[in-house]
Amino acid sequence: MTTEPRQRAVFLDRDGTLIVDRKGLLRAEELELLPGVAEAVAQLNQRGWRTIVVTNQPVIANGLCSEADLGRIHDELRNLLGRKGAFLDRIYFRPHHPEKGVVGERPELKLDCDCRKPKPGMIMRAAQELNLDLSACWMIGDATADLQTARNAGVRSILVRTGHAGRDGKFAAAPNFTAENLLEAVARILGG
Numbered sequence: 001m002t003t004e005p006r007q008r009a010v011f012l013d014r015d016g017t018l019i020v021d022r023k024g025l026l027r028a029e030e031l032e033l034l035p036g037v038a039e040a041v042a043q044l045n046q047r048g049w050r051t052i053v054v055t056n057q058p059v060i061a062n063g064l065c066s067e068a069d070l071g072r073i074h075d076e077l078r079n080l081l082g083r084k085g086a087f088l089d090r091i092y093f094r095p096h097h098p099e100k101g102v103v104g105e106r107p108e109l110k111l112d113c114d115c116r117k118p119k120p121g122m123i124m125r126a127a128q129e130l131n132l133d134l135s136a137c138w139m140i141g142d143a144t145a146d147l148q149t150a151r152n153a154g155v156r157s158i159l160v161r162t163g164h165a166g167r168d169g170k171f172a173a174a175p176n177f178t179a180e181n182l183l184e185a186v187a188r189i190l191g192g
Contacts, residue, residue, distance in 0.1 A: 006133035009050035009089070010189065011123055011155065012041075013141030016163015017182060018053070019077065021142075026065045028076035034162055036183035038084035043186050045087055050130055053077075053091040054122040054139075054149070060095035063104035067095065089130070092122040118148035118171060123155065140185045142166065147173035158185040 015021040018041075020032040044051050059065040074091050081087060098112040115121030127134050139150035142163030148171040150157035159166045159175035160182055166175070179185035 004131060006131050006136075007050055008048075008136040009052050009126065009130065009132050009138075010044055010186070011126070011137065011139040011150075012051060012053050012088075012182075013139075013143065013146045013163075014053050014055035014077075014091075016142035017140060017146075017160055021163045024059050024064060025073060026059060026069065028069075028072040031073055031076045031080070033077075033080050034181065036181055038081050038086045040182040040186040041081055041086035041088070042084065043190060045085075047190055049189075050089045050132065051087070052089055052126050052130070053093075054117065054126070055091070055093045056097075056117050056145075057093045057095050058097035061097035061106055062102045063106050070095075090126060092126060094122065118145045118152055118173075120149055120153035123149065123153040127153075138189055140179075140182060143168045144171040144173055147171065147175050150175075158188065160185055 012018055018037050020034060022030055025031060041051055057070055078088060094116045096111050096113045096116050126132060134154050137155040139146055139155050139157045140160060142160050142165060144166055147157045147159060151173045156176045158177045158179050161180050177188055179188060
């Protein structure tokens with residue numbers, strides 16, 4: 001019996017990596033791609049890499065945005081990329097947030113789950129669902145949580161100097177490489 005070969009993927013943070021970080025994007029109309037993002041994603045698509053967004057979205061747990069609102073935001077992200085010949089294979093998000101006490105919060109989502117970055121749950125789920133070889137995968141993000149997520153999942157990481165540019169200081173994880181933006185990060189991956 002033969003098994004299908006495992007695939008390679010690039011995991012992408014959303015806010016500050018793909019799109020302008022609005023410190024809690026609540027409406028699709030506010031979504032703005034960072035320069036070069038569509039071109040970078042298209043290059044990955046053309047070279048056979050799976051492209052997967054992994055994003056924490058505590059705005060849902062904090063009662064600021066509904067799942068339907070987030071769906072519209074992600075539809076707009078796909079539309080903007082699609083207009084430039086790029087696509088995402090999957091978008092994984094976590095609506096949870098462990099800190100309680102926000103007015104209007106959704107108590108059922110105020111928990112410390114095993115998928116919220118920097119925990120590797122979203123990456124592990126994608127690996128199982130998409131038959132990924134994690135040793136051949138990368139994570140690109142702008143925050144130390146992205147770097148720690150990569151370390152926890154056993155994938156290589158690239159820190160982009162957009163968004164937080166690693167200055168959030170939440171985790172001590174260091175990237176395998178640093179790049180000015182997503183386009184430069186993708187060039188490093190594709191260049192070997």
